[in-house]
Amino acid sequence: MPAVNITLQPQPGPAQRTRGDASVDHAIQAIVAGASIAETCNTDLAAGPWDFDARPGYGPGSSMGDVIPTGAPRQGELPREYRDASEPDLDRRIRAAKATLGDRVVVLGHFYQREEVVTHADYVGDSFQLANAALEHPDAEAIVFCGVHFMAETADLLSRPEQAVILPNLAAGCSMADMADIDQVEECWEQLAEVYGDMDEKDADGRVPVIPVTYMNSSAAIKGFVGRHGGIVCTSSNARTVLEWAFERGRRVLFFPDQHLGRNTAKAMGVPLGQMPMWNPRKPLGGASVAQLDDARVILWHGFCSVHRRFTVDQIEKARAEHPGVRVIVHPECPMEVVDAADEAGSTDYIRKAIAGAAEPTTFAIGTEVNLVQRLAAQYPQHEIFCLDPVVCPCSTMYRIHPGYLAWVLEGLVAGQVLNRITVPQDVAEPARVALERMLAAKPPAAVPSNAMPVVADAS
Numbered sequence: 270m271p272a273v274n275i276t277l278q279p280q281p282g283p284a285q286r287t288r289g290d291a292s293v294d295h296a297i298q299a300i301v302a303g304a305s306i307a308e309t310c311n312t313d314l315a316a317g318p319w320d321f322d323a324r325p326g327y328g329p330g331s332s333m334g335d336v337i338p339t340g341a342p343r344q345g346e347l348p349r350e351y352r353d354a355s356e357p358d359l360d361r362r363i364r365a366a367k368a369t370l371g372d373r374v375v376v377l378g379h380f381y382q383r384e385e386v387v388t389h390a391d392y393v394g395d396s397f398q399l400a401n402a403a404l405e406h407p408d409a410e411a412i413v414f415c416g417v418h419f420m421a422e423t424a425d426l427l428s429r430p431e432q433a434v435i436l437p438n439l440a441a442g443c444s445m446a447d448m449a450d451i452d453q454v455e456e457c458w459e460q461l462a463e464v465y466g467d468m469d470e471k472d473a474d475g476r477v478p479v480i481p482v483t484y485m486n487s488s489a490a491i492k493g494f495v496g497r498h499g500g501i502v503c504t505s506s507n508a509r510t511v512l513e514w515a516f517e518r519g520r521r522v523l524f525f526p527d528q529h530l531g532r533n534t535a536k537a538m539g540v541p542l543g544q545m546p547m548w549n550p551r552k553p554l555g556g557a558s559v560a561q562l563d564d565a566r567v568i569l570w571h572g573f574c575s576v577h578r579r580f581t582v583d584q585i586e587k588a589r590a591e592h593p594g595v596r597v598i599v600h601p602e603c604p605m606e607v608v609d610a611a612d613e614a615g616s617t618d619y620i621r622k623a624i625a626g627a628a629e630p631t632t633f634a635i636g637t638e639v640n641l642v643q644r645l646a647a648q649y650p651q652h653e654i655f656c657l658d659p660v661v662c663p664c665s666t667m668y669r670i671h672p673g674y675l676a677w678v679l680e681g682l683v684a685g686q687v688l689n690r691i692t693v694p695q696d697v698a699e700p701a702r703v704a705l706e707r708m709l710a711a712k713p714p715a716a717v718p719s720n721a722m723p724v725v726a727d728a729s
């Protein structure tokens with residue numbers, strides 16, 4: 270896998286990073302204690318994630334209504350000393366373990382991670398940036414990924430075999446990635462073959478019936494499937510480029526797991542909505558007719574992000590009414606109507622750069638995960654920055670990683686134990702790397718039509 274030229278964001282010291290309390294956890298504690306008039310989606314968020322480790326479901330937060338697949342990894346019981354430790358004690362123990370380990374470990378923190386964990390990260394970024402950050406440290410024995418399961422898998426795909434990638438809480442999955450289960454995807458492919466015939470047969474233009482495209486936010490098994498069937502991975506920064514690549518090789522695209530990124534990107538490329546049927550894996554032919562599948566340009570998997578699905582056009586209208594001149598930026602995982610109503614759509618990295626690049630004091634209404642918005646508001650006090658969603662509701666799965674788990678895995682490394690290692694089996698890893706390599710090799714089209722989305726960047 271070649272190295273990727275991306276902008277990494279090494280973590281500055283705490284004093285440079287925040288000038289206010291960016292902690293969503295502290296905000297939730299204040300709401301639950303009645304010290305704040307704000308609302309949270311679930312007061313159970315004030316409890317430790319270990320209270321939910323043994324229960325079915327993703328735990329409290331944005332995806333608490335989503336169905337967790339059977340066989341999803343479960344976190345064993347966190348030792349009591351970590352559950353009972355105070356925040357200052359955990360902070361001290363994490364710093365001590367990191368100091369002892371030195372260059373032997375790299376800690377990666379996703380943009381949506383809670384502040385109490387991000388403060389210990391060597392790099393903060395989106396999933397693909399962080400996976401590549403590990404490449405900067407080929408001699409590190411362990412990469413502790415404070416994100417979710419698919420991110421740790423991607424880091425394992427990109428890192429050296431002897432490096433251990435560690436996910437501090439195994440229950441930190443991603444409900445969107447879990448919506449594209451490999452068995453369902455294989456079944457979908459078989460059903461499509463019944464409609465389209467030989468999936469490898471090329472037409473007069475040299476194009477096969479379908480090219481599968483998966484968003485980075487998917488399991489390694491799905492990336493491997495895509496690699497085996499001539500397909501490719503995309504991030505939200507290159508989704509358009511990747512779709513161009515796919516349309517050169519196939520008459521249609523099967524896009525998973527995020528219907529919204531697929532729809533928003535294809536719509537901006539001029540694909541009519543009527544040629545984007547949805548594939549619901551619980552229905553025969555995904556719930557579409559043979560005629561719809563014949564006419565399809567993009568078949569959208571029935572997946573979504575429960576964080577970004579919370580944003581609405583009403584919230585944007587309210588923000589505009591209450592804050593004249595507000596600049597509304599949303600993530601492209603938001604529903605199409607929300608992206609259409611916003612001023613701009615772009616990834617976490619795009620949002621961060623847009624705020625950092627604003628020369629004049631500006632009011633920003635942001636449609637993405639609340640931990641990132643709160644952190645940006647603390648980092649850029651010259652601007653007014655608020656989350657479009659008035660309810661404090663973090664990404665449930667990312668929130669599973671509490672400092673207690675980080676202290677546990679780091680102290681484990683100090684004691685010579687590798688806890689919670691994530692390893693992608695070789696038979697999956699090889700085709701998954703092929704799909705990633707195709708993405709890295711895909712080039713943007715020479716001319717960008719005027720109906721392109723303003724800017725979209727990177728994974729969530």
Ligand code: SF4
Nearest residue numbers: 443444445574576664
């Ligand atoms: S924000 Fe959405 S896509 Fe990202 S990890 Fe959470 S559930 Fe998954």
